[in-house]
Amino acid sequence: MNNKQLDSRLEQVRMQYNLYKKRPFDINMSRGIPSRKQLELSSALLNKLELPDWMSEDEQDIRNYGGLLGIREARKLFGDILKTSIDETLVGGNSSLQLMYAVLVMHMFTGDNKWNKETVVKFLCPSPGYDRHWAMLERLGIEMIPVELTGEGPDMELVEKIVSQDSSIKGIFCIPTYSNPTGETYSDEVVERLAQMHTAAEDFLIMWDNAYAVHHLNNEHEEAQSILEACKKAGVPNRPYMFVSTSKITFPGAGVAAVGASEKNILRLAEELSTQIISFDKLNQKRHVLFLKDSNTIQALMEQHAKILKPKFDWIQSIFKAYFTEDREKFISWTNPNGGYFVHLTTMDGCAAEIVDRMGEIGIQLTPANATYPYGINPLDNSIRLAPSFIELDKLEVALEALCTCIELVTLEKYGENFIGGE
Numbered sequence: 001m002n003n004k005q006l007d008s009r010l011e012q013v014r015m016q017y018n019l020y021k022k023r024p025f026d027i028n029m030s031r032g033i034p035s036r037k038q039l040e041l042s043s044a045l046l047n048k049l050e051l052p053d054w055m056s057e058d059e060q061d062i063r064n065y066g067g068l069l070g071i072r073e074a075r076k077l078f079g080d081i082l083k084t085s086i087d088e089t090l091v092g093g094n095s096s097l098q099l100m101y102a103v104l105v106m107h108m109f110t111g112d113n114k115w116n117k118e119t120v121v122k123f124l125c126p127s128p129g130y131d132r133h134w135a136m137l138e139r140l141g142i143e144m145i146p147v148e149l150t151g152e153g154p155d156m157e158l159v160e161k162i163v164s165q166d167s168s169i170k171g172i173f174c175i176p177t178y179s180n181p182t183g184e185t186y187s188d189e190v191v192e193r194l195a196q197m198h199t200a201a202e203d204f205l206i207m208w209d210n211a212y213a214v215h216h217l218n219n220e221h222e223e224a225q226s227i228l229e230a231c232k233k234a235g236v237p238n239r240p241y242m243f244v245s246t247s248k249i250t251f252p253g254a255g256v257a258a259v260g261a262s263e264k265n266i267l268r269l270a271e272e273l274s275t276q277i278i279s280f281d282k283l284n285q286k287r288h289v290l291f292l293k294d295s296n297t298i299q300a301l302m303e304q305h306a307k308i309l310k311p312k313f314d315w316i317q318s319i320f321k322a323y324f325t326e327d328r329e330k331f332i333s334w335t336n337p338n339g340g341y342f343v344h345l346t347t348m349d350g351c352a353a354e355i356v357d358r359m360g361e362i363g364i365q366l367t368p369a370n371a372t373y374p375y376g377i378n379p380l381d382n383s384i385r386l387a388p389s390f391i392e393l394d395k396l397e398v399a400l401e402a403l404c405t406c407i408e409l410v411t412l413e414k415y416g417e418n419f420i421g422g423e
């Protein structure tokens with residue numbers, strides 16, 4: 001590009017942007033939630049539940065109080081996903097986040113080694129990550145230390161170094177399979193190193209949020225190894241808590257969540273939960289067991305989800321590939337995940353927040369830029385998360401076209417001169 005070409009390109013994109021501004025959209029792509037079509041895949045769950053005697057396999061009347069560990073058949077089903085035994089599995093209510101928070105509160109405020117005896121408590125935060133994890137830590141006054149993700153989990157050199165030196169670092173949050181938002185899956189080596197690393201804190205925790213454990217988009221299935229198995233082998237069985245839920249398998253507001261951990265940790269958590277709740281919804285647990293049945297049935301259901309989701313992910317790839325060619329190639333890089341709910345964009349430094357703002361001004365809401373970093377602070381200001389699941393393909397198409405325009409506009413306004421001359 002020469003000066004003149006840059007000016008005319010900028011004028012063109014500005015004109016296009018102003019057209020969008022005159023007739024703003026009303027599109028929300030900010031959260032990764034299933035579309036109505038996906039919710040309909042689980043309609044059968046809403047059928048009337050009729051059981052001859054309302055008893056679970058372990059002789060609990062599922063209509064009554066009790067059974068805080070979950071009904072046996074649900075513990076078995078979720079154990080299949082978590083790769084845990086029944087005794088290593090607790091099945092709760094609809095939210096895995098709530099169970100994560102319960103685990104953090106338990107360690108913060110109870111037990112001989114409760115963290116709040118210390119002046120500072122810190123956690124490692126592989127970033128970009130999930131903003132609700134960071135919100136949880138911030139709420140509890142836990143200091144967050146960002147650690148870079150490498151494409152196959154966190155930078156283990158750095159993790160090993162800092163956890164071995166600082167006993168106030170009490171844990172790490174991980175999304176091991178199809179991580180939110182980068183889509184990466186932890187390699188076997190990363191899983192083993194997390195289990196084997198020496199930690200200055202004796203009671204170091206791995207919060208293993210496997211929210212996307214079975215959420216494949218392609219035939220190429222990725223699956224992180226079990227951190228519990230690795231930790232058992234390394235002699236630290238109480239280090240990890242693993243979480244899953246059916247929020248993106250059946251219904252986000254009315255699904256079932258579960259924890260996998262050592263038997264000791266499961267019993268300790270059940271005791272902690274007993275001060276918060278008398279029993280979870282066992283009718284819903286039973287309904288889910290009858291509907292989801294086993295791993296094969298879950299897999300078949302996830303294939304139906306993928307049929308709805310994949311065209312949206314493919315669309316992102318083809319629009320970006322077509323748009324960001326030649327001298328636009330450097331404006332952005334993006335992920336092409338095999339599963340999960342997100343595509344992550346890395347903009348040129350200092351552009352992400354403005355791109356998201358510009359999108360907001362024309363009526364398209366994206367997740368706030370850099371929200372995927374602890375405290376929402378990313379010094380590079382280069383991270384945008386796209387959540388294409390909820391909106392229909394036609395809306396996604398216009399939103400992506402507008403996004404391309406905003407990326408080009410902001411990048412050229414900031415860096416246009418760098419592209420003059422070219423090769």
Ligand code: PMP
Pocket residue numbers: 032094095096097098130175180209211244245246247252257
């Ligand atoms: N963890 C991650 C990584 C998620 O992306 C989400 C949903 N967006 C959740 C947890 C929420 O889980 P739940 O509905 O079970 O609380």
